[in-house]
Amino acid sequence: MSDTSPKNTPLPPGSTIGILGGGQLGRMLAVAATQLGFHVHIFSDTPGPAFEVAQSHTVAPYEDEAAIAAFARSVDVVTYEFENIPRATAEAAMAHAPLHPSLKALETSQDRIVEKAFLSGLGIPVAPYAVVTRHTKKSINYDVPGAQPKYPALLKTARFGYDGKGQVRVESEDDLTDAHTQIGLVPSVLEERIAFAREISIIAVGDVDGNVNSYDLAENVHENQILKTSMIPANVPDNLMPMAHVMAERIVRALDYVGTLAVEFFHCPDHPEGPLLVNEIAPRVHNSGHWTLDACLCSQFENHIRAIVGWPLGSTRRHSDALMTNLLGDEITTWADIAADTSSAFHVYGKGEARSARKMGHMTRLSPLTRE
């Protein structure tokens, strides 16, 4: 519907935002959009928690290009809550409405091989890695584009991995062929397992005019490869924030990126490529940015919406310290205790079944600022 508008004309309240994906990220995006007076249309292959707060929804496979086209024609801009969107789907949407973030961002983040080459090409340090180039049960060949990865290492599928799915630990070169068989002989990356001091992430947002704002660094703890907590401020030297911001800004500009972006880092002060190595980028709002809902004037969700509708970015200033804890699986059954914690904001995603390790909600404990 906005095809005829100049690129930078902001959409007025009352316009409709289309979101691919109906999970909790889509839900929090929808609430942010509604606060600003936008309507929301969710497209998902299955009904999800975002449907509860959206005004329209389409249930169809992501591969159904006719359904995608009809969806895109009915909205003013299309965005997404997850990066594993088929290229044909993105293109079918783009034929009828602007897509933000860009197709290039999707394609870069969908494939670890492309992502690492992209980052390295920008001069952004990543964990030493090898690209597995031959895929048989008997032998394995790989290329090493940069520094030689050391063992122990992780073998990760190039595509469609998340929350630790599609990766296996490799102790030595001898185990590599077995590991590759284990993950299905698909294109993969062998990545040095970084002895990091901590994992941190930055949430950045880019607008249509090329401005980039970042939130303060979060220090993240994963359990079973799923994010458990994010602590803000991160316990890191002050110079890491500008360093991370500059990297995020370079990524945003190189991808013609509009919207919220997450960059996950290993903080490894003693590594020869350190102190910050990029682990991965996510072209979307991110679990490690949920604290911005309660500790900032403008959350990562609102800033994503502001960016994709062509509005100026909101403030990323933090008014409180924060500790975000994910509530996984049946941890949500302790809701009465969480409700009684009056220093925490409580977010429940409204999912029906508390399957093991499923993200059911989160809580963010706030405290007065210890340092800006």
Added chain:
Amino acid sequence: MSDTSPKNTPLPPGSTIGILGGGQLGRMLAVAATQLGFHVHIFSDTPGPAFEVAQSHTVAPYEDEAAIAAFARSVDVVTYEFENIPRATAEAAMAHAPLHPSLKALETSQDRIVEKAFLSGLGIPVAPYAVVTRHTKKSINYDVPGAQPKYPALLKTARFGYDGKGQVRVESEDDLTDAHTQIGLVPSVLEERIAFAREISIIAVGDVDGNVNSYDLAENVHENQILKTSMIPANVPDNLMPMAHVMAERIVRALDYVGTLAVEFFHCPDHPEGPLLVNEIAPRVHNSGHWTLDACLCSQFENHIRAIVGWPLGSTRRHSDALMTNLLGDEITTWADIAADTSSAFHVYGKGEARSARKMGHMTRLSPLTRE
């Protein structure tokens, strides 16, 4: 559905909250309820902005007791966003689900005569007033229950006035009969027009166990009898906050009140009945508490939901100073300028038509705390 539960058993996430009224207050209540994992069913005589974020809705006249009963049977608790709910409607709902705040709160706030007698009975100072007891075109009789009201005064209808509707200024006793004719010869209150220093309000919330929390005082400016701005902190001596809190607490307890309550005051340090006279009470979330959405961990909306589902109250602590400005009528057409104000949170209610003086949205400018 909860009839058989003990009074203080909290409702779990996944329960359904019924809200009478579909305007912006219902909308912000619905968003708060959804964040906590509740479903929302809106009942309104006309579709409104709350429908966009609620999972179910009923459109029927408030007098349709069969529709009210069906609505109440389908939810776990009933609340309301406006106080002018007919008694029969409230009773029809109460036959099938708990109603919060109480019927007594509704009935007290619906009638200025009842409200002033109630407040005076609690020893809470109100503006000197007279109750108009005879209603003919030729003559007027009135009772003065307390201090004698001075002129100029305001003649206000006892029932169904809001935002300055149903009131007229009276310069002297000679004008009283004409004024009464002008407002339709209905039961009325003649109220001394207080030469106040400022108008302030307190938002308090009471839970099922009798706990009462209050937010910091807001200093309110009205234009054409409609709230224009709320400033927090109010520019008042420190002793006013505990004074206002004690009054709110007394009101909450006397009404068996569960939920968010607003008390509006005149601050008049030189008045013989001062320094705080209660202007009116509103048994609901209130426009002068919108700043709590952005300046507090737990907003007036979330605290209302927490109270009515039997959860512990959330924190009313303020992390920032705030200035809330209502956006009335076509002021919303300046949305692009407001969007560019990066120190303000912007809320658009999604109403179709920007009729004159209609509340279309609000903005809250935040700044670091100047004093706690």
